[in-house]
Amino acid sequence: MWKWLHPYAKTERTYHLCQRLLPWFCWLGLAVILFATVWGLAFAPTDYQQSEAYRIIYVHVPSAVLSKSLYSAMALAAFIGLVWQVKTSFMAMIALAPIGAMVTFVSLVTGAAWGKPMWGTWWEWDARLTSQLILFFLFLGVISLYKAFEDKQQAGKAAGVMAIVGVINLPIIHYSVEWWNTLHQGATIMKLGKPSMPPEMLWPLLLSILGWALVSAAIFLLRMQNEILQRDLKRPWVVALANKNSALSEGK
Amino acid sequence: MHFEDISSFFDMGGYGLYVWLSFGAAALSLLVLWVDSFFSKRTLLTQVLSEQARQARIKAAAEQSATAEQRTTGEII
Numbered sequence: 001m002w003k004w005l006h007p008y009a010k011t012e013r014t015y016h017l018c019q020r021l022l023p024w025f026c027w028l029g030l031a032v033i034l035f036a037t038v039w040g041l042a043f044a045p046t047d048y049q050q051s052e053a054y055r056i057i058y059v060h061v062p063s064a065v066l067s068k069s070l071y072s073a074m075a076l077a078a079f080i081g082l083v084w085q086v087k088t089s090f091m092a093m094i095a096l097a098p099i100g101a102m103v104t105f106v107s108l109v110t111g112a113a114w115g116k117p118m119w120g121t122w123w124e125w126d127a128r129l130t131s132q133l134i135l136f137f138l139f140l141g142v143i144s145l146y147k148a149f150e151d152k153q154q155a156g157k158a159a160g161v162m163a164i165v166g167v168i169n170l171p172i173i174h175y176s177v178e179w180w181n182t183l184h185q186g187a188t189i190m191k192l193g194k195p196s197m198p199p200e201m202l203w204p205l206l207l208s209i210l211g212w213a214l215v216s217a218a219i220f221l222l223r224m225q226n227e228i229l230q231r232d233l234k235r236p237w238v239v240a241l242a243n244k245n246s247a248l249s250e251g252k
Numbered sequence: 253m254h255f256e257d258i259s260s261f262f263d264m265g266g267y268g269l270y271v272w273l274s275f276g277a278a279a280l281s282l283l284v285l286w287v288d289s290f291f292s293k294r295t296l297l298t299q300v301l302s303e304q305a306r307q308a309r310i311k312a313a314a315e316q317s318a319t320a321e322q323r324t325t326g327e328i329i
Contacts, residue, residue, distance in 0.1 A: 056270065056271055105281060114270065117270050242297045242304070
């Protein structure tokens, strides 16, 4: 693993790798997310119990799934950074944190908007909702802890420890619907065996999860570049890059 | 298409407010984060250029004062 990771520990190479991948993730993500959303909103069949309100699933589930995946990715980056002392790993961690905070926020807002017509309340202090809110605060905690340190290596270590400790919340979120009596329904697709959903509803849902993942990846690449630029602001390669960029935009 | 006309599409079987609130909030959040990431990259690159220009000015000023000093010392001698 060290051999595979080593070239990307060099910030300049990582920057150019992000630059190459960015348009692909960007346009593919936008296309998939639009296609899946339109499919889910306008073409998928209606639900016999919840009628059209169930369509919130096409934005609630992708954001909720992504919130946990992004947290795992962030904690993994923190772990690599702490154990192998890879500088770029902490940058990846802090590039992921705002994206995770955003999708968690979306899952909470869409959950509230779904809860109001179905449960009759915007918010309930129940296990699933509360643990998801804690996940949101964990993301915010990692961001603010990282910002609190002037020395970014120190900041990465402190925020990294917090990210790893917070992993305990992930199984709590996942099993909260089984461990406690909760308003929130049990798992529909993320479970062993067959998903309890007809394929014409399931396909747009799976596609929208993919779309959200691709768009999150695109934003991650962009934020990763920003972190690298911030760190290497005075390096010759960044100065050369900035000059090349301004020459390109003047030429247009 | 599942809906008969455009108004029933917007109405969402009476749940229009909740459905469109969800999708609107999601779209807005994604957009805000994207715009923030995009423009901070731009700001960083212009910051590099202005720092470069500042360094060039400092260097030019230092050279100018050096030559001026040389001239004055030359006159005294």
